[in-house]
Amino acid sequence: MLARSADGPSAAEYEGAFVMIAIVDYGAGNLTSVKKAIDHVGAESRITSSPEAIVCATKIILPGVGHFSSTKKLGESGMRAAVSEAMERGVPFLGICLGLQWMLQSSQEAPEVRGLGIWPARCERFPAEVKAPHVGWNQLRIRNGSSRILNGVGDGAFVYFTHSFRVPLLNSTTAECEYGGSFSAVLEKDNLFGVQFHPEKSGAAGLKLLRNFCTL
Amino acid sequence: MLTKRIIACLDIDSGRVVKGIKFLNLRDAGDPAELAAAHSEAGADEIVLLDILATHENRSTLLETVRRTARQLFIPFTVGGGIRSQEDAGAIFDAGADKVSINSSALADPGLITRIASRFGSQAVIVAIDAKRVNGGFQAFTGGGRISSGRDAITWAKDAEQSGAGEILVTSMDRDGTREGFDCELTRAITESVRIPVIASGGAGGAKDFIELFRQGAADAALAASIFHFDLTSDHRSSGGALADLKQQLLAAGIPVRWPC
Helix, strand or coil: CCHHHHHHCCHHHHHHHCCCEEEEEECCCCCCCHHHHHHHHCEEEEEECCCCEEEHCCCCEEECCCHHHHHHHHHHHHHHHHHHHHHHHCCCEEEECHHHHEEEEECCCCCCCCCCCCCEEEEEEEECCCCCCCCEECCEEECCCCCCCCCCCCCCCCEEECEECCCCCCCCCCEEEEECCEEEEEEEEEEEECCCCHHCHHHHHHHHHHHHHHCC | CCCEEEEEEEEECEEEEEEEEEEEEEEEECCCHHHHHHHHHHCEEEEEECCCCCCHHHHHHHHHHHHHHHHCCCCCCEEEECCCCCCHHHHHHHHCCCEEEEEEHHCCCCHHHHHHHHHHHHHHHHEEEEEEEECCEEEEEEEECCCCEEEEEEHHHHHHHCCCCCCCEEEEEECCCCCCCCCCHHHHHHHCCCCCEEECCCCCCCCHHHHHHHHCCCEEEEEEEHCCCHHHCCCCHHHHHHHHHHHHHHCCCHHHHHHCC
């Protein structure tokens, strides 16, 4: 992006709408589908593990599936510091699935691993009476109608989940989901957003949410 | 409420969707990318591409098909057939699939499940089991259902879960292609033995079979092929109608499904 700026602003920068989004790769799963969905909504993005690229990005998406302990790599590689710095500067950030869970203080899944602590809470196991992981299409219950990222995503919209741990309901929860009790499906605080489901796999509703994020 | 998934399976060979009864009389049914997008549009909750012959020579054709299909698909997308190593799975994920389905190669080497799951996550690994009734029990078969593995299908499902499988896809060889309904007894036996989601396949004829499956078989999802895309390739191209009709009938029967999408 910097190299491109030296040649003059890109078409995207002229329009002021879409500039480069960093999709953070820390080895937790396959990021191709996130990149593909961002391409589809018309934004420019790059999959990267470079703290420099993260610091320069105009927006950051941190996807991820799997075990909470895999977020340790973010701390070891300098990516955690880069993300924190960008967040403090007000850069819009979207955590997806494990990426959302990492925004909390910790998780029962790996109690020794420290999350970012944006929200002072802990990810919990599902209660024993329901099957875990929670896999499939479930409905959003919108708790805050003025959410920017949920603009145009209706109450009751179906989205695709696949996770074994969950975030409890918090003051910042803007949409919840019901599976063995209610949990947070979407959390927001200023420039920071987290979604438990996979918007890149959630059909039209998911693409709408990603488009909202890309045009913030 | 978590909904029951309806998964559309497209059998492919050499980059084309084909349809036949028990591997006979294969006939061309169209372009995988186009058909996958049409099924998604019509209300399918997930798409599976199954490379039915899975020859080594066709590997690059398959990857190109996966790439083209993934480009316009924004629902979960699984690819199965001929995945024998973590590298094979990696190439499928790079091409844009979300999950792989492994069958014979997992039976031959259960460590493969663990290797793929540890690198890409359990949610990315479906273990497919072809089960047939033998002497009052269910046995797992390989080689497209022709060769008995000598293993009990239920025990194998539990072992696959232990090895790191994220979902089990169980196909009844007795019902496959018959349109006589799913084998609910088989499905329930597996569902009660594992904690991961179970997808049932084999025997779907009409909406009543799906209703019975979700009530009696306690499946989390149902996979079917012919009842959807035979319609799509007919003169009426009415697959959308078939899926919509199925989901409406499921809703009317009190079974939660994603509808309208």
